[in-house]
Amino acid sequence: MDPAADGLDGREIGVYTSTEAHHTVQRSAAVLGIGRANVRLIATDDHQRMDVDALREAMRKDVADDVLPIAVVAAAGTTNTGAIDPLRAVGEIARERGAWFHVDGAYGLPGILDERIEQLFDGLDLADSAIVDPHKWLRAPVGIAATFVRDRSVLHRAFTQEESPYLEGSFGDAAEARSSLDGMGIPYADFGVELSAPARGVVVWSILREVGREGVRAQIRRDNDFARHLAQRARESDSLEVLAEPTLSICCFRYTAREVDDLDALNARLFRRLVQETPFLPSATVVDGKFAIRPCFINARTRVDDVDGLADAVMRIGDELRATAPAPA
Ligand SMILES: Cc1ncc(COP(=O)(O)O)c(C=O)c1O
Incomplete structure (x- = not known):
């Protein structure tokens, strides 16, 4: 069995994104064991935006075939043309089907600051997660991406690890901590794949402070x-x-x-x-x-x-x- 190609054994699942989506969606599906083949590429309209009717139909068909729709990925600024998918309509369809709604704003999310086109981001509030790459339009050095999630506890559920004596054992009672030597503080390592990680946010903070x-x-x-x-x-x-x-x-x-x-x-x-x-x-x-x-x-x-x-x-x-x-x- 090849999970990267074919997905997990057992129940069939579907991920939905447009033909204009960045190919990291397929790569993520491969790495997560969902399988590239389970990413449905939905047609776009004349303006390179996801065709909402085509999305609805693809999900309807999958559900009828006992495929479980687990996520819909919309673009807030496609790589090719900068098109913004109809976020509210796409998000509502994802919700109706109980699928996770992710917005890929790696390039385009800062565009929301331009009030002349702000309305194109309507529906962003429905997102379960959204990503932005400060190393693109915010001009941070390469290697700085930020993911926002509606409910942080799901990250904890996904990434938390068993306690280890060398970490937790090195600290005392958090309530009585007087310095970082006494307590771990917020367990950021439990919110993402990295254990040791650089403080990338400081770079973004300093850019925003400056500009x-x-x-x-x-x-x-x-x-x-x-x-x-x-x-x-x-x-x-x-x-x-x-x-x-x-x-x-x-x-x-x-x-x-x-x-x-x-x-x-x-x-x-x-x-x-x-x-x-x-x-x-x-x-x-x-x-x-x-x-x-x-x-x-x-x-x-x-x-x-x-x-x-x-x-x-x-x-x-x-x-x-x-x-x-x-x-x-
Ligand atoms: C919409 C979109 N998503 C994802 C990516 C991937 O970003 P990165 O190269 O930072 O992983 C890009 C890169 O161009 C992009 O435009």
Whole structure:
């Protein structure tokens, strides 16, 4: 038996997330012994958001087949385009089925600070757990993620360990503790997989102390504006095309030319030249089957000139490649 591939022996279980979800969902299912095969990838709508009817139908079918739905994972900012799933509708369906509702806000959760799009996070309050990566949009050093859970006691239930003489035996009566040598304090080791762990929260605390809530909000708004500025530049140009309207600070776009047959091939070549020859380092992805250039604005040093520079560079390289592209058959 291969639990990472096929899940636990015994009752069949299902985990639900969208086709746009980060592949860590499948990896988690594998590591937990749930099995990659038991992650149902739910279709998305025209805006890369989980299709609520498809989710409802997939869960209904599984329940009819005696499969137990254990968790639904919604994205608050997908990796590809920054789309935010309809959290309230998804959360309510999860609740109706008694499934755990997790919100993956690894990249996008800080977007809630931008009051212009805050309503897109409606339903976050239904989450049993939500995750954010301060090492993404909060600009903390890599390796700092934070998980919030509605009920901390479930963590304790999952992670608590048997007492060991070298730990508990080293301390006295907590009520009479006068220093950290006398008592363990809050048993954080019982709330996660790590036993010895660095104080990562201090880094996040110091960033928030330094920049403040309003400072973070200003950065988030500015980054969201960069994505919209780029989309506007693309709309104004005959040779650029927006592939996914920005929700957060990602703008997926591509070079386009009517007479070019294979725009995927042209944009893939363009992208290689872009990262090799210019200071601009977006990533690339696929949106609705089309090769997309995918800048995600989270760098504190980015200026609007950089955004314009990226658009100009894409148009310049695209024009050069187009001049040499084979004519359609
Ligand atoms: C939505 C989402 N979830 C999860 C992850 C994984 O994050 P990490 O690389 O910090 O494990 C990413 C990374 O891009 C992401 O965008």
